[in-house]
Amino acid sequence: MGKATRDAYGEGLREMGLENKDIIVLDADLSKSTKTNVFGKAFPDRFFNVGIAEQNLMGVAAGLAAAGKIPFVSTFAMFAAGRGFEQIRNSICYPKLNVKIAATHAGLTVGEDGASHQAIEDISLMRSIPNMTVIVPADAMEARHAVAFAAKYHGPVYLRLGRVSVPDVFGDGYKFEVGKAVELANGSDVTIIATGIMVSPARRAADELVAAGFSARVLNMHTIKPIDKEAIIKAAQDTGAIVTCEEHSIIGGLGSAVAEVVVENMPVPMERVGVLDTFGESGTPDVLLEKYNLTVADVVQAAKRVISRKR
Amino acid sequence: MAEKLTAEKIAELEKRAKAVRRSIVSAVTEAKSGHPGGSLSAADIVTVLYFAEMKNDPHAPEDPDRDRFVLSKGHAAPVLYATLAERGYFPHSELMTLRKIDSRLQGHPSMKALPGIDMSTGSLGQGLSAASGMALAGQIDGRDYRVFAVLGDGELEEGMVWEAAMFAAHYKLDNLTAFVDYNGLQIDGPVAEVMSPLPIPEKFLAFGWNVLEIDGHDVAQIYDAIQTAKNVKGKPTVIVARTVKGKGVCEMENVADWHGKAPSSEECINFLSQLED
Numbered sequence: 001m002g003k004a005t006r007d008a009y010g011e012g013l014r015e016m017g018l019e020n021k022d023i024i025v026l027d028a029d030l031s032k033s034t035k036t037n038v039f040g041k042a043f044p045d046r047f048f049n050v051g052i053a054e055q056n057l058m059g060v061a062a063g064l065a066a067a068g069k070i071p072f073v074s075t076f077a078m079f080a081a082g083r084g085f086e087q088i089r090n091s092i093c094y095p096k097l098n099v100k101i102a103a104t105h106a107g108l109t110v111g112e113d114g115a116s117h118q119a120i121e122d123i124s125l126m127r128s129i130p131n132m133t134v135i136v137p138a139d140a141m142e143a144r145h146a147v148a149f150a151a152k153y154h155g156p157v158y159l160r161l162g163r164v165s166v167p168d169v170f171g172d173g174y175k176f177e178v179g180k181a182v183e184l185a186n187g188s189d190v191t192i193i194a195t196g197i198m199v200s201p202a203r204r205a206a207d208e209l210v211a212a213g214f215s216a217r218v219l220n221m222h223t224i225k226p227i228d229k230e231a232i233i234k235a236a237q238d239t240g241a242i243v244t245c246e247e248h249s250i251i252g253g254l255g256s257a258v259a260e261v262v263v264e265n266m267p268v269p270m271e272r273v274g275v276l277d278t279f280g281e282s283g284t285p286d287v288l289l290e291k292y293n294l295t296v297a298d299v300v301q302a303a304k305r306v307i308s309r310k311r
Numbered sequence: 312m313a314e315k316l317t318a319e320k321i322a323e324l325e326k327r328a329k330a331v332r333r334s335i336v337s338a339v340t341e342a343k344s345g346h347p348g349g350s351l352s353a354a355d356i357v358t359v360l361y362f363a364e365m366k367n368d369p370h371a372p373e374d375p376d377r378d379r380f381v382l383s384k385g386h387a388a389p390v391l392y393a394t395l396a397e398r399g400y401f402p403h404s405e406l407m408t409l410r411k412i413d414s415r416l417q418g419h420p421s422m423k424a425l426p427g428i429d430m431s432t433g434s435l436g437q438g439l440s441a442a443s444g445m446a447l448a449g450q451i452d453g454r455d456y457r458v459f460a461v462l463g464d465g466e467l468e469e470g471m472v473w474e475a476a477m478f479a480a481h482y483k484l485d486n487l488t489a490f491v492d493y494n495g496l497q498i499d500g501p502v503a504e505v506m507s508p509l510p511i512p513e514k515f516l517a518f519g520w521n522v523l524e525i526d527g528h529d530v531a532q533i534y535d536a537i538q539t540a541k542n543v544k545g546k547p548t549v550i551v552a553r554t555v556k557g558k559g560v561c562e563m564e565n566v567a568d569w570h571g572k573a574p575s576s577e578e579c580i581n582f583l584s585q586l587e588d
Binding site for chain 2: 024045046048050051053055056058059060061062063064065066067068069071086087090091094095096
């Protein structure tokens with residue numbers, strides 16, 4: 001098991017803080033959980049707690065950016081994308097200010113805190129705002145690269161990070177390119193497009209499909225916006241069937257983003273693995289993933305279904 | 312003690328404010344929509360800021376050491392545009408493009424559209440947070456610029472204002488000065504009846520701010536309050552400025568209906584005649 005993407009965020013942020021003195025970090029009373037406390041300890045004069053006030057968190061970040069700073073702001077995804085939505089839209093994205101929103105504890109794997117804290121709508125909300133870039137790292141290595149990208153890119157970025165440890169997908173030589181999907185396995189019968197913590201289950205699903213006599217391509221879609229249209233169209237052309245996997249509602253997230261590209265360019269059968277328009281509940285992360293159909297078996301079944309729908 | 316305005320400067324500022332008011336009425340009439348009432352009530356405050364106080368250069372709107380202005384009550388955009396035109400940021404003729412397609416003068420201020428706008432606003436309650444962020448950045452960098460924000464009294468009903476109020480006091484942002492354009496009216500009627508934000512000074516005091524109360528149409532009082540605020544260390548200052556919505560046009564004064572309504576061409580002629588030098 002590797003690290004959680006939020007842990008990698010905390011370390012990556014400290015690294016960026018050494019390189020760039022303009023990086024300022026803001027948190028809303030969750031710095032121990034979001035791991036911004038790592039930065040806070042290293043650079044106390046560039047770390048500001050705004051208290052439990054997420055609207056102001058976004059607004060202050062906008063002002064800092066307007067004055068030339070590079071603010072990274074963190075809280076749980078529910079309160080960043082949810083509570084702060086309108087501030088992100090009007091104070092950050094409309095003027096295209098250089099604010100990085102690193103939202104942790106996204107998805108069902110928040111676990112025991114239950115539905116009130118399980119953001120399954122944040123990708124949908126964030127990708128619908130003009131000027132926003134949306135990145136969902138699959139593992140710690142990718143999270144580190146995403147933080148480095150966000151620090152250097154000029155404009156609003158939403159980084160979706162998780163609470164729980166995830167297996168390492170990438171090694172030291174990994175080259176992250178924003179907006180470019182990463183092919184993790186090649187295949188010809190179906191393409192599984194996954195994001196975030198669902199990338200590892202997608203790979204294992206592909207292995208099982210191979211064992212069952214199918215050939216599956218796996219794409220890690222770390223950037224939801226701008227989405228890699230080319231890779232999606234190529235997948236549709238080459239494999240004729242697509243399954244998307246995300247720890248997010250099937251409404252508005254990766255599945256929707258991929259479907260938009262597929263139907264407009266190269267319509268092929270699709271299945272979406274994700275949370276089915278329902279709220280989560282309390283439970284351990286693993287049990288929740290199982291109950292809400294986000295397991296390797298669910299991906300395998302979806303792949304078999306979509307392959308059977310091919311003409 | 313801070314310097315006082317000379318009689319000549321007071322006369323100049325009053326003349327400028329009148330010109331700004333004429334531009335507001337003309338621009339909103341031409342646009343056939345917009346918010347004249349709250350623009351006219353803030354005209355003296357914004358005029359004093361741009362013509363007597365703020366470090367600002369129409370030819371260097373991005374100067375990192377400039378003072379910043381955030382019109383948190385963004386619907387009063389006409390007062391900001393009129394003042395920027397008067398100050399030389401762009402020609403007066405452009406005011407006639409207000410709210411029209413392809414204009415840099417958006418219905419609410421857009422910093423990406425028009426140089427000289429320090430923050431995009433319009434959704435009420437957000438400007439004080441942005442102003443606080445700018446003030447914090449100034450303190451981090453050791454720059455001596457100051458940040459000014461103008462809020463509406465009805466805007467104080469937004470909860471986010473009080474998140475920002477807590478923040479600015481907590482981080483001792485004494486380079487931040489906020490005005491409350493206390494004209495007493497919001498769209499649906501008197502603020503005291505719709506959802507009372509009163510008493511305003513006591514609220515800010517309780518949040519740890521330095522509080523001043525003035526007549527928001529007396530340019531000398533506005534100027535003096537700003538000077539007082541500059542000398543207060545360790546806390547932000549709010550200047551609660553008692554104003555008249557629609558100030559300067561008798562038909563508009565203290566009438567909530569003129570919050571978001573444009574004058575007709577006939578009304579405009581009458582209104583402008585009341586604003587002549």
